[in-house]
Amino acid sequence: VLSPDGRCKSFDADANGYTRSETVSVAYLQKSKDAKRIYATVVHGKTNCDGFKEQGITFPSSIMQSALLKEFYEECRVPPSSLAYIEAHGTGTKVGDPEELNAIDSVFCKDRKEPLKIGSVKSNLGHAEPASGMCQIGKVVIANETGRIPPNLHYNKPREGVKSLEEGRIQVVTEPTPWDGGYVGVSSFGFGGANAHILLKSNPKEKVNGGAPKDDLPRLIVASGRTEEAVDSILKD
Known part of the structure; x- marks a missing residue:
């Protein structure tokens, strides 16, 4: 599953696996009535599992992914x-990309007037494995705040045989793409058969002070380096 060239080419014809990454990601959940800054609203979340398949625990299942999505949006x-x-x-x-795209096509592409835009942050920073879902949420928050969907990297031509890409029902975002907010679905799947989906809604309220808080409270700034001298150099700069 690891890419020999160290690039994650999500949905591309030349995709050959993912590259691993490490991240620290945190989300602060709060009731909307108590929140001072709302980046996005969690509308719903749901999981299921397909680790009992005959093909083996690591083989993804578009059938179970579709079932999750259908139940999710009905609920x-x-x-x-x-x-x-x-x-x-x-x-x-x-195997993973075609299975996921087939599930997405079966649920989201009916009765659509425009192609469904999709992306994967793994093309930008690799697969953080247990932390990868939080990276995806972070990307969506950035899109909400900036009004632009960040582009996928390493996508040149659609995966052969995936009709939803070839026929244009699904469109991979390859340029910074303006958008007006709304609902965004986020899917994250575990190696052992866990499937998770969450629905986020962007905050429609106009941001005060460009989104920056107007106060003099202290802020946490994190700096890291391989050596103490490297950290000193970063702090001095």
């Missing part, structure tokens, strides 16, 4: 066609 009563963007798991593996 939260949000039409799948109303989503503007999906932040997909998108590992860039030979």
Whole structure:
């Protein structure tokens, strides 16, 4: 599953696995009535598992992913066609990408007037494995704050045989893409068969002071280096 050239080419015809990465990601959950800054609202979340398949525990299942998505949107009563963007798991593996795209196509691409935009942050920073879902949420928050969806890297031509890409029902975001906010679905799958999906809604309120807080409270700034001298150099600069 690891890419020999160290690049995660999510959804691309030349995808050959993912590259590993390490991240520290934190989300602060708060009731909206208590929140001073709202980056996004969690509308719904749901999981299921497909680790019992005959093909083996590591083999992804578009059938179970589709079942999760169908149940999910029935429960939260949000039409799948109303989503503007999906932040997909998108590992860039030979089996994983087609299975996920087929599931997305079966649920989100019915009755759509425009192609569904998708992307995967793994093409930008690699696969953080247990922390990867938090990286995806972070990317969506950045899109909410900036009004632009960050582009996928290493996508040149659609995966052969994936009709939703070849026929244009699903469109991989390859340039910084303006958007007006709305609903965004985020999918993250575990190596042992866990499937998770969360629905986020952007904050429509206009940001005060460009989104920066107007106060003189202390802020945590993190700096790191391989040696004490390297950290000193960073702090001095």
